[in-house]
Structure formats: C-alpha cells, structure tokens
Amino acid sequence: ETGVTQTPRHLVMGMTNKKSLKCEQHLGHNAMYWYKQSAKKPLELMFVYNFKEQTENNSVPSRFSPECPNSSHLFLHLHTLQPEDSALYLCASSLRQGTLGDSNQPQHFGDGTRLSIL
Amino acid sequence: GQNIDQPTEMTATEGAIVQINCTYQTSGFNGLFWYQQHAGEAPTFLSYNVLDGLEEKGRFSSFLSRSKGYSYLLLKELQMKDSASYLCAVTDRGSTLGRLYFGRGTQLTVWP
Numbered sequence: 001e002t003g004v005t006q007t008p009r010h011l012v013m014g015m016t017n018k019k020s021l022k023c024e025q026h027l028g029h030n031a032m033y034w035y036k037q038s039a040k041k042p043l044e045l046m047f048v049y050n051f052k053e054q055t056e057n058n059s060v061p062s063r064f065s066p067e068c069p070n071s072s073h074l075f076l077h078l079h080t081l082q083p084e085d086s087a088l089y090l091c092a093s094s095l096r097q098g099t100l101g102d103s104n105q106p107q108h109f110g111d112g113t114r115l116s117i118l
Numbered sequence: 119g120q121n122i123d124q125p126t127e128m129t130a131t132e133g134a135i136v137q138i139n140c141t142y143q144t145s146g147f148n149g150l151f152w153y154q155q156h157a158g159e160a161p162t163f164l165s166y167n168v169l170d171g172l173e174e175k176g177r178f179s180s181f182l183s184r185s186k187g188y189s190y191l192l193l194k195e196l197q198m199k200d201s202a203s204y205l206c207a208v209t210d211r212g213s214t215l216g217r218l219y220f221g222r223g224t225q226l227t228v229w230p
Contacts, residue, residue, distance in 0.1 A: 004160065043205065043220040056217065104149055106163035107218065
C-alpha cells in the first residue's frame with residue numbers, strides 16, 4: 001500500500017471510446033503527476049499539478065486531458081486514442097512540487113493503469 | 119536535455135552483492151533518486167543523493183559523484199525478492215522544479 005490508489009488497474013478500449021483514469025492519494029500531498037511508462041522506454045512525465053494548478057504539460061497530445069478537482073484527486077480523460085498510446089499510466093504525488101530548498105521530496109507512485117488500445 | 123544511462127539487465131545469485139551504475143548528463147543537477155519497481159507494481163522510493171558520498175540504508179546503499187556525473191546503487195545480501203527493475207532519476211534546476219528525469223531502468227534477476 002503506497003497511499004496512492006489508481007483505478008482501474010487494467011483498461012482495454014477502442015480508438016473511438018472515451019474513458020477516464022482516476023488517481024487518489026491519501027498522503028496529504030499537494031503535488032500530483034501523471035507519467036507514461038512504455039516498454040523499453042524511460043518513464044515520461046505528462047502533467048504536473050501543484051496545489052490544483054497545472055504547472056507542466058510536457059507536450060502531451062490533446063487526446064489526453066487531465067483534471068485535478070482537489071489536491072487528493074487527479075483524473076486523466078482519454079478520447080480517440082491511438083494504438084501507440086498503449087502503456088502503463090502511473091500517477092504520483094509529493095508533498096509539493098519541489099523548490100530549490102526541498103528538492104529531496106520523493107514522489108510516491110500508484111500501481112498504475114495498464115491501458116491497451118485496440 | 120538530460121541523458122541518463124544505466125544497464126538494461128543484470129543477474130546475480132542469492133546472498134551476493136550487486137552494483138547498479140547510473141551515469142547522467144545535466145546542466146543543473148539538483149539531486150538523484152533511486153526507485154525499485156516490481157513487475158506490475160508501483161515504483162517505490164529507495165534513496166536520494168545530492169552531495170558526494172555514500173548513503174547507507176540497511177542492505178541498500180547509494181553513492182554519488184557529482185564531478186563524474188555518476189551514481190551507483192549497491193545491494194548486499196541479495197534476496198529473491200530483490201528481483202525488480204531499478205530506476206535512476208535526476209532533478210534539474212533548469213527545468214520545472216521537482217521534475218524527475220528517469221533512466222530506462224535496470225532489470226535485476228536474482229537466482230537461487
């Protein structure tokens with residue numbers, strides 16, 4: 001139990017479907033992150049929210065749409081995805097987005113959603 | 119950008135010691151993390167280094183040399199449960215603060 005819960009754990013969807021991934025953290029953190037993990041590739045940062053405000057969009061296609069209604073919840077809305085979007089999507093949280101004085105805050109990850117696009 | 123390099127795979131036997139290396143190139147280094155990720159599970163935090171030297175935590179130790187852009191994770195008294203992917207990640211003052219740049223991970227297999 002990492003304190004970060006992601007649902008669903010597995011998702012299979014067609015390219016025309018719309019679905020959402022959910023992340024909830026119970027750690028009292030204020031920063032939340034979405035990452036994409038593909039086979040044989042490094043973890044790729046997608047979005048960062050700090051105190052509910054989006055602070056980073058790492059050139060992610062618009063078919064991925066994040067939402068952060070409060071510091072404990074983060075969503076990733078998906079529509080018209082492509083086969084290359086099949087991957088493990090990981091959510092993470094940290095106390096707050098790091099500053100020069102506290103860059104040592106580790107990020108706590110959820111178990112991820114394994115997404116397969118047909 | 120950041121170049122983070124670590125071996126793809128390593129194998130070792132139970133009870134042995136293994137060292138997983140990580141080299142990085144970044145203009146504004148601000149810390150290095152090691153994470154462990156078992157298949158199908160979340161990456162979990164192992165260690166953080168920002169100053170040169172060795173940080174020891176039980177069976178795991180992490181070393182950093184900033185001048186060489188080099189770190190290693192040392193695992194002692196290996197156990198079967200240590201079979202996992204080990205991820206090296208760095209933070210950079212020049213980018214969004216707190217952003218982590220990950221290597222591809224080193225898949226460690228521990229044999230009985």
